[in-house]
Every structure is written in structure tokens, then in C-alpha cells.
Amino acid sequence: MSLYSVDRIKYTTPTITHSTSTKTKTRFVLTMQLIVPINPILALLLLLLVGLKIYNALMILVWQPFVLTRRFKKQGISGPKYRFLYGNLVEINKMKREAQLSVLDQISHDIFPRIFPHYQQWISQYGETFLYWDGTEPRLTISDPELVKQVLSSKSGFFTRSKIRPEFLKLVGSKGLVFLEGADWARHRRILKPAFSLDRLKIMTKVVVGCTLRMLDEWSEDKTEKLVMKKEMNREFHRLTADIIATAAFGSSYAQGIEVFRTQKELIECCVISLTNIFIPGTQYLPTPLNFRIWKLDKKMKNSVKKIVDSRLKSKPDYGDDLLGIMLKSSLSIEEIIDECKSFFFAGYENNSNLLTWTTMLLSLHQDWQEKLREEIFKECGKDKTPDSDTFSKLKLMNMVFMESLRLYGPVPFTSRQTSKDLTLGHLEIPKGTTLIFPLMKMHNDKVIWGSDADKFNPQRFENGVSKAANHPNALVSFSIGPRACIGQNFAMIEAKTVLTMILQRFRLNLSCQYKHAPVDHITLLPQYGLPLVLQPLD
Numbered sequence: 001m002s003l004y005s006v007d008r009i010k011y012t013t014p015t016i017t018h019s020t021s022t023k024t025k026t027r028f029v030l031t032m033q034l035i036v037p038i039n040p041i042l043a044l045l046l047l048l049l050v051g052l053k054i055y056n057a058l059m060i061l062v063w064q065p066f067v068l069t070r071r072f073k074k075q076g077i078s079g080p081k082y083r084f085l086y087g088n089l090v091e092i093n094k095m096k097r098e099a100q101l102s103v104l105d106q107i108s109h110d111i112f113p114r115i116f117p118h119y120q121q122w123i124s125q126y127g128e129t130f131l132y133w134d135g136t137e138p139r140l141t142i143s144d145p146e147l148v149k150q151v152l153s154s155k156s157g158f159f160t161r162s163k164i165r166p167e168f169l170k171l172v173g174s175k176g177l178v179f180l181e182g183a184d185w186a187r188h189r190r191i192l193k194p195a196f197s198l199d200r201l202k203i204m205t206k207v208v209v210g211c212t213l214r215m216l217d218e219w220s221e222d223k224t225e226k227l228v229m230k231k232e233m234n235r236e237f238h239r240l241t242a243d244i245i246a247t248a249a250f251g252s253s254y255a256q257g258i259e260v261f262r263t264q265k266e267l268i269e270c271c272v273i274s275l276t277n278i279f280i281p282g283t284q285y286l287p288t289p290l291n292f293r294i295w296k297l298d299k300k301m302k303n304s305v306k307k308i309v310d311s312r313l314k315s316k317p318d319y320g321d322d323l324l325g326i327m328l329k330s331s332l333s334i335e336e337i338i339d340e341c342k343s344f345f346f347a348g349y350e351n352n353s354n355l356l357t358w359t360t361m362l363l364s365l366h367q368d369w370q371e372k373l374r375e376e377i378f379k380e381c382g383k384d385k386t387p388d389s390d391t392f393s394k395l396k397l398m399n400m401v402f403m404e405s406l407r408l409y410g411p412v413p414f415t416s417r418q419t420s421k422d423l424t425l426g427h428l429e430i431p432k433g434t435t436l437i438f439p440l441m442k443m444h445n446d447k448v449i450w451g452s453d454a455d456k457f458n459p460q461r462f463e464n465g466v467s468k469a470a471n472h473p474n475a476l477v478s479f480s481i482g483p484r485a486c487i488g489q490n491f492a493m494i495e496a497k498t499v500l501t502m503i504l505q506r507f508r509l510n511l512s513c514q515y516k517h518a519p520v521d522h523i524t525l526l527p528q529y530g531l532p533l534v535l536q537p538l539d
Contacts, residue, residue, distance in 0.1 A: 079131035087133025110455040135278040145472040153482035159417040166284040170298040173339025191330040195323040207248040229535040237353040245348030249323035259304040351411040358409035364509040400459035406478040507535040
């Protein structure tokens with residue numbers, strides 16, 4: 001290689017290095033020139049976002065409670081003081097825990113102070129209409145039957161279902177009749193209504209009879225030499241009503257539906273736990289032990305219900321004409337059908353079993369009425385005849401007893417609605433987003449409405465019908481009223497009458513000495529320590 005060539009290499013190499021370095025520096029400078037203006041903008045946006053979140057939080061946690069409290073106070077409505085973030089939850093939990101330690105006298109039917117001790121205390125302090133706080137949610141408690149009627153009968157769309165915690169949506173489904181609104185609710189109601197027609201109820205009565213006979217046959221195997229049985233009736237009725245709803249509505253059986261019932265029982269426990277805590281939106285997605293349990297149970301229940309649905313799809317080309325068959329032949333999606341199944345499984349066994357539980361407790365306590373019902377049954381149905389759908393219209397006394405049982409021990413202790421806009425209800429000016437609480441148990445036990453014997457068991461008050469039993473025609477709202485009244489109430493009553501008729505044809509009921517009178521609000525009204533009864537065969 002020539003000297004010229006070497007010199008050329010030596011000369012050009014630094015030139016190339018210098019050029020590359022310059023370009024790199026240029027790029028770096030240009031990049032920094034872009035980044036430097038962007039960083040303050042991003043920081044400002046982030047600051048604004050955080051500031052907005054803090055502002056919204058302060059509005060919800062501080063300003064809204066302050067404004068609403070003042071607004072209601074101007075109308076003469078007060079209540080317990082709002083506590084930051086928790087509202088009145090701490091007080092409620094404390095009073096409920098203390099109340100559940102007590103046991104009532106068996107002849108006492110004034111159970112409202114034990115179930116809702118906070119309502120009892122606040123009514124005595126602030127009157128029957130008062131404001132309290134479930135966390136940051138304002139709740140206006142109203143006991144006036146006329147105002148309750150106006151809200152529940154309204155078709156305006158201004159009184160919607162109150163906010164539901166995510167756990168409850170897992171329990172009964174967000175796309176079922178219970179929580180739907182507007183056009184979706186109307187569509188579901190229209191599709192489901194034929195499942196509870198008179199003809200369908202006659203068919204379902206036969207199913208109820210068959211399931212009840214199976215239970216009674218099992219009981220007959222438990223007789224001792226003295227022909228006396230001891231049964232925990234709340235458990236027995238839960239099993240029976242689960243078998244009935246599984247067979248009558250879904251064409252399956254208790255054995256097939258057992259996973260659904262067990263899972264719903266566990267989810268109820270989760271719901272009860274969650275009600276003692278404040279709800280912060282978004283926390284349902286956190287990987288907490290309770291959330292893991294809820295997610296697992298939700299998946300398990302969906303799979304169990306889907307198995308029942310899939311089994312029907314494979315086994316019957318026309319899907320059948322029961323509740324499940326009607327839904328499968330409709331425009332409902334599989335997801336909607338699964339949620340409706342969850343709703344009816346829950347309502348069909350939980351509420352109905354509680355109605356039977358409290359009615360048998362009352363008849364065991366009031367032997368005179370038990371004998372009156374038995375005489376009526378023997379007269380209208382005979383000692384051995386199986387009841388049918390035509391029998392029940394003749395059992396006037398039995399209907400009166402069930403109405404009185406629903407009044408004193410209704411399965412649903414309260415109901416609620418939420419205002420979707422600022423509105424006027426009677427003399428009240430109610431802001432948008434306020435939850436209205438209707439304490440049905442208090443209303444059903446009010447001496448002003450029902451008379452001086454409101455806390456006594458007196459089925460005779462319903463002698464002339466429900467509308468004339470009190471000084472207001474809509475004083476009894478156990479199944480709700482208006483467009484959203486319980487779609488299955490006729491089935492519930494036929495089921496209860498069938499079961500009670502068949503039991504009283506065979507047994508005399510007595511309270512066990514182990515029974516503790518302690519009703520408790522466990523989503524529905526339950527006997528805290530069960531209902532042990534002594535059953536004595538009549539023959």
C-alpha cells in the first residue's frame with residue numbers, strides 16, 4: 001500500500017468519526033428539545049387528573065353529605081350524624097350484634113326491635129321519616145303506606161332499583177328479572193308470565209304434591225316406638241322447596257340442583273359479610289380472600305346452572321313447557337336464561353321455605369288455630385285425599401293464617417328504590433340519587449295501621465280480605481305491589497298451602513323445648529337457631 005493511500009486512510013477516518021458524532025449529538029439535542037416541552041404538559045395533565053379525582057372524592061365524602069343533610073333538615077327531616085366514609089355503618093353493626101345476643105319470649109311477635117334495632121332507635125329519636133347513611137349512600141326511611149304505594153305503583157321510571165353490591169349480582173344475576181329496568185325488564189316479564197298461568201299452576205300443584213309425598217315418606221321411616229318425631233323444620237322446608245322449584249320450574253330434581261342451592265347458600269354468607277363493610281367501587285376486582293371466594297362460587301354456580309340448561313337442550317327437541325322450556329323457546333340469550341334461573345332458584349326455595357317455617361312456628365304456638373285449620377282441611381279435602389288446585393279456594397282460614405304469617409314474619413324485611421331525578425313525593429322534596437328504604441316489618445307491625453293488637457297473632461283480621469284488614473288497603477306489601485309485584489306469588493301461595501295441608505292431615509305440630517325465638521335478618525328472615533318441632537302422627 002502506498003504512502004498516499006495510508007495518508008488518505010488516516011485523513012478520512014477522523015472525518016467519518018467526527019460526522020457520526022455530530023449526527024448523534026444532533027439527534028440527542030433534537031430529542032431533548034421535544035422531551036423538555038412534553039414533560040411539563042404530561043405532568044400538568046397528570047396533576048389535573050389527580051386533582052379531579054380528589055375533587056370528586058371530596059364531593060362524595062364531604063360535600064354531598066353536608067348539602068343533603070341541610071336540604072332535608074329544612075324539610076324537618078333529620079337523622080343520625082354522618083361519619084366520614086363509613087356513614088352510620090359502625091353504629092348499625094354494633095346495634096345488630098348486641099340485638100342478636102338476645103332471645104325473645106316465644107309469645108312475642110314484636111320482632112322489629114331485634115331485626116332492625118337501629119331503625120327502632122332512630123324512629124324514636126327522629127320520627128318515622130329519617131335520613132341515615134350506608135357509607136356515602138344517603139338513605140331516606142319512609143313508613144307511610146300511601147307514599148310507599150305511590151313509589152311501588154309508579155310507572156314513571158323515576159324510582160329504579162337501588163344500587164346493588166356486586167356480591168348480590170353474583171347471587172341472583174344482573175340480567176334477571178329482579179334487577180333489570182325499562183324495556184329489558186318489560187321483555188323478560190312478558191316472556192316469563194305464561195310460566196305462571198292458571199294451567200301451569202295446576203300442573204305445578206301436582207309436582208308440589210309429589211315432592212311433599214317423598215318428604216313425608218322419608219319422615220315415616222324416622223318414627224320412634226312412641227310415634228313421635230323431632231324435626232328441624234327450617235332445614236326440612238329448605239330441602240323440600242329446593243326440590244319443588246328444581247322439578248316444577250326446571251324439570252330437574254333436588255339431586256341435580258343441589259350444587260346450585262349449596263353455592264347460593266355460601267354466596268348468601270358472603271353477602272351478609274359484605275353488608276357489614278363499606279363498599280368502595282373497584283374493590284370487587286381486588287384479589288382479596290373474600291373476592292376469591294365469591295369468584296370461585298360464581299363460576300361454580302354458572303357451571304351448575306349451565307349443566308341443567310344444556311341437559312334440557314339435548315334431551316327435549318321442543319324444550320318442554322315449564323319455566324326453563326319457555327325461556328329456551330324465547331328470544332332470551334343463554335346468559336339471560338342462566339341469570340333468570342339463578343333468580344328463580346333463590347326466590348323459589350329461600351323465600352318459600354321461610355314462609356312455611358314461620359307459619360308452622362305460629363301454628364305450633366297457637367294450637368287453637370292449628371285445630372281450626374285441620375278441621376277445615378278435613379271438611380274440604382278429607383283426611384286422606386291429596387289436595388289439588390281446586391281445593392285451595394275453599395280453605396279460607398288457611399289463607400287468613402298465611403296472610404297473618406306474612407304480616408308478622410314476612411320473608412323480606414324491607415324493600416328499596418332509588419330516585420333517578422330530583423322529584424316530589426307527597427310533601428317531600430327528594431334529590432336525585434337518594435335511596436328510599438321501606439321497612440316492611442315496621443309497617444306490618446304498626447298499631448296505627450293495624451290496630452292495638454298489631455303485635456298479636458290474629459288471622460281473623462283478614463276475614464274480609466287483605467284490603468280491609470287494616471286502615472289502608474295496601475298496608476300488606478309482602479309480595480310488593482304495582483308493576484314489579486312478585487311474578488311467582490300465586491305459585492308461592494299454592495306451594496305453601498299444598499305442603500301445609502298435607503302435613504296437617506298427618507301430624508300435630510308442637511314446639512320443641514329446644515326452640516329459641518330469635519328471628520334474624522340474613523338477607524331473608526330466618527330463625528337464628530333453627531325451628532325444632534315435635535311431630536305427633538294423628539293415627
